[in-house]
Amino acid sequence: MSVRAVVKGVGHYLPDRIVENSEFEESLETSDEWIRSRSGIERRHLAAEGQTTSEMATAASQAALKDAGLEPDDLDAIIVATSTADLTFPSAATMVQHALGMTKGYAFDVQAVCAGFVFALSNANALIVSGQAKRVLVIGAETFSRIMDWTDRGTCVLFGDGAGALILEAENGDGTNADRGILSVDLNSDGSQRDILYVDGGVSTQSTGHLRMQGKEVFRHAVEKLAKTADTALEKIGLTGDDVDWIVPHQANLRIITKTAQKMGVPMERVVVTVQDHGNTSAASIPLALSVGKARGQISPGDLVVTEAIGGGLAWGAVVLRW
Ligand code: UT7
Numbered sequence: 001m002s003v004r005a006v007v008k009g010v011g012h013y014l015p016d017r018i019v020e021n022s023e024f025e026e027s028l029e030t031s032d033e034w035i036r037s038r039s040g041i042e043r044r045h046l047a048a049e050g051q052t053t054s055e056m057a058t059a060a061s062q063a064a065l066k067d068a069g070l071e072p073d074d075l076d077a078i079i080v081a082t083s084t085a086d087l088t089f090p091s092a093a094t095m096v097q098h099a100l101g102m103t104k105g106y107a108f109d110v111q112a113v114c115a116g117f118v119f120a121l122s123n124a125n126a127l128i129v130s131g132q133a134k135r136v137l138v139i140g141a142e143t144f145s146r147i148m149d150w151t152d153r154g155t156c157v158l159f160g161d162g163a164g165a166l167i168l169e170a171e172n173g174d175g176t177n178a179d180r181g182i183l184s185v186d187l188n189s190d191g192s193q194r195d196i197l198y199v200d201g202g203v204s205t206q207s208t209g210h211l212r213m214q215g216k217e218v219f220r221h222a223v224e225k226l227a228k229t230a231d232t233a234l235e236k237i238g239l240t241g242d243d244v245d246w247i248v249p250h251q252a253n254l255r256i257i258t259k260t261a262q263k264m265g266v267p268m269e270r271v272v273v274t275v276q277d278h279g280n281t282s283a284a285s286i287p288l289a290l291s292v293g294k295a296r297g298q299i300s301p302g303d304l305v306v307t308e309a310i311g312g313g314l315a316w317g318a319v320v321l322r323w
Contacts, residue, residue, distance in 0.1 A: 004173040004181030005128040005136070007323055009070065011063025012164040012291035013056045014045040014278070021157065028153045035157050040254020044160030044279030046145045052086040054095035056163035057141035060287070061096055064137065064165035072102035075167070076133035079124055080109045081116030081140045081283035083312070084147060088203050092141065105133075113197075114250055114311025116140060116283030118187070121166075121307070121319045125182040128170045139165040140283035147199055149210040158252070159211070160279035164287025177237055180302070180322045186233040187317035193221065197312040222256045222310050226318075227263035230308040233318040239304070241265040246299050250309030251275035251285040260308065272298055282311065299323050 020043045021032035035041055047056065057080055065072065080093040093107035112119040117140035124136040141163035148156040173179030196217040201209020226249070234240055241264035249257045251274050261271050272293035274285070281288060286307050293299045303323045310316035 001172050002175040003129050003131070003170050004179050005125045005168040006171040006181035007166060007321065008135070008169045009064045009066070009068025009167040010165065010287070010291045010294055011060050011067050012162065012288045013059035013063065014162045014288070015047045015051060015056065017046045017048060018043050019046055024153070024157050027150070028157070030153045030157055039158055040275050041158060041279045042276045045162055047143045047161040051143070053082055053084050053141045053143045053163070054086050054092045054099065056143070056161065057092055057096045057139045057165070058099040060141065060163035060165040061100060061137055061139060064167050068167045070135070070167065072100040073104060075102060075135045075137050076105045077124070077127060078102070078105070078107035078137045078139070079120045080107070081112065081120040081138070082109060082142055083111055083113050083116065083282060084143045085109060096139065112311065112315040113313060114252065114280070114282045114285070115309040115313070115315040115317055116311070117286045118307060118309045118317040118319055119315065121182065122185045122187055122317070124168050125185065128168060134170045136168050137165060138168060138287070139163060140285070140287045142282040142284045144211065144280070144282055147209065147211050152210070154215055155211055155213050158280050160281050162278060162281045162284045162288050164284050164291050166287055166290060177239060182319060182321045184233045184237045184320040185317070186229045186236065188225070188229060189313045189315040191313065193314040196221070197314070219253065219256060221314060222252065223259045225310055225316050226256065226260040226308045229316055230260070230264055230306050230318040233320045234306065237320065239320070243304055244306050245270060245303035246293065246305045247271045248286055248289050248293060248299070248305055248307045250311070251278060251289055252280045285309070
């Protein structure tokens, strides 16, 4: 028998304002056709003035709690994956804890940029498997619109804002791949690649900064590393792409998503794709896609789901779980 971290609920929040690709044609030398064909993105949601990451994270969490039929004080811990917290400190997670009215437990943030949700899931799994927590709320939430250089057509058309949340609960399993819950994790980072994707500001350099990206280079790493990390996570438990019901990838670029699925031998009918409607929401993209995928009726209990993501750091990884 082994303890598994099993999904009990999922939810998401997207800000009201939707920006279509064509809106960028007014201020930048770009086109709907270019954005659509190079990235698969058609529109994105952007936070309202003054709307914060923790507010969106709280809304997504309330939806996940409702889905799970749980109250905030049923939780032991909250982990928020974000690179765009409201304040330098306290963490977005403690702000969510307070906003939910949770009076016990503990909360902290994880920062692994676009791979943040995969890293947060791995942390939550470790807390549950080691017996330190029974129920953990794992959130990905971002306001990347705040770190865009709106004059840089190579980045600002690609990102969006939003939040997604998942509740994991300890359950006894048989220790086999038939168990529900998180079955395998693979995490990686390579700090030598800092300059291809970073923000040129921060607390100790005394500015907020803007996201800077060498798109082609990041693309090359993504295509090479994502299928590998997903296959490694599957191999660790003796599975392959053939066993996968759904890939729920980080939603950065439809061409990356397609190439990764191809390399894994998984047809696109078994990939949850939301990038056309959300753009790249960094750490929020996987929980958003899990929530939307469930709402669409794509992901059902018992399905084998693989999530994979890569982002600044570089940091990348994959989680295999049975829904
Ligand atoms: O979530 C974190 C991970 N991030 C990613 O995974 C993003 C990875 N990279 C990508 O998704 C793609 O590389 C992009 C979508 C960013 C770019 O696609 P690309 O096919 O690699 O294009 P490129 O950067 O090589 O640019 C091709 C051309 C360039 O013009 P020249 O030099 O060939 O004359 C760019 O200046 O397209 C130009 N360009 C644009 N044109 C119209 C760049 N951005 C735009 C734009 N509109 N918005």
